Amino acid sequence: MRQLYLRSRSLKRLFSVSIGRRAKGEEEEEEAEVKEETVISQPPQKPSWRCFSFEEIHQATNGFHRDNLVGRGGYAEVYKGVLGDGQTIAVKKLTSASTDEQREKEFLTELGTVGHVKHPNVSALLGCCIDKDLHLVFEFSSLGSVSSNLHDENSPPMAWKLRHKIAVGTARGLHYLHKGCQRRIIHRDIKASNILLTNNFEPQISDFGLARWLPSEWTHRAIAPIEGTFGCLAPEYFMHGIVDEKTDVFAFGVFLLELISGKKPVDGYHKSLLSWAKPYLNDGTIHMLVDPRLGEDYDGGQLKRLTFIASLCIRATATWRPLMSEVLDLIEDGEMLPDSWKMPEEEEEEEEFWGFDDLDEYDSDNLDECDTPSSSFSST
Incomplete structure (x- = not known):
């Protein structure tokens, strides 16, 4: 029941992100967001990313096989994957946080930050997946860093x-x-x-x-x-x-x-x-x-x-x-x-x-x- 509650809450917050809002974990951020929205004259553009199913990214990464692990940071692991249409992707899987709520906050914070970013010199977000775990899906960079x-x-x-x-x-x-x-x-x-x-x-x-x-x-x-x-x-x-x-x-x-x-x-x-x-x-x-x-x-x-x-x-x-x-x-x-x-x-x-x-x-x-x-x- 606990996991179902968290997932339900995630979906509600993800919906708010998709219409241009950011997830906030601190009161000052939430108050600032209200102020910020009052000065934005144009409504946020609809994000171009989509929600992937867990089956899609699981199959693309061969079950998150270790051979497809291409990066690891303090909060996440990144796996290379290939979608059914042949597109190569990078799946960022959040792996560590003190609590489920904290991990969810980190996921939504990053999604809310990069979700509406669009520039040739910034990595493009393709979508996310909230089934069974929290994942962000990006274009894959074959030439590395x-x-x-x-x-x-x-x-x-x-x-x-x-x-x-x-x-x-x-x-x-x-x-x-x-x-x-x-x-x-x-x-x-x-x-x-x-x-x-x-x-x-x-x-x-x-x-x-x-x-x-x-x-x-x-x-x-x-x-x-x-x-x-x-x-x-x-x-x-x-x-x-x-x-x-x-x-x-x-x-x-x-x-x-x-x-x-x-x-x-x-x-x-x-x-x-x-x-x-x-x-x-x-x-x-x-x-x-x-x-x-x-x-x-x-x-x-x-x-x-x-x-x-x-x-x-x-x-x-x-x-x-x-x-x-x-x-x-x-x-x-x-x-x-x-x-x-x-x-x-x-x-x-x-x-x-x-x-x-x-x-x-x-x-x-x-x-x-x-x-x-x-x-x-x-x-x-």
């Missing part, structure tokens, strides 16, 4: 042209989440393993398990517990749990440095990419940041532009980081004016670089290592 391609020691190094294309596409996708959606979406876990690649190497932002939305009248929100990935967390989030668009901007700056250098945000010795990169950014020897596997095969102008953007994004003080609209303008060949981004001398003196030399000393109960496989929808 940026992380798997960038750090595969058995493959040739990723070409500079491709790295630049990925940087531009990811910036477009993140700008869409912040400014193009009906509601502002903060991803909270931008990293190479959560950026998937289509057949033509177009990047797509995936895994919205930690994503949150911000009402238009909010400048930021505080979130607990702090979750995410070591080496990619903005100082204000790590220290105080405060998130807004600038939280993602910081992580995007780390992502740019990873693309340029071929180094992970945190290496096997728990050393920070930011700590390593900062001296080269400061003294202008940016050629030292380039992945040595590329040799001289990179575009110097593009390198100058990407490192300039990265240096702005990883500033410890959120106020002095650019918005993604400004990042997108710069990355798409907008005019670079270093003087316009120069901080006052007193701010520069107080600016502390966010880069741990030894991450072992910090509590990592709710944080992932940067090279931990995520619950992405790929063949990694």
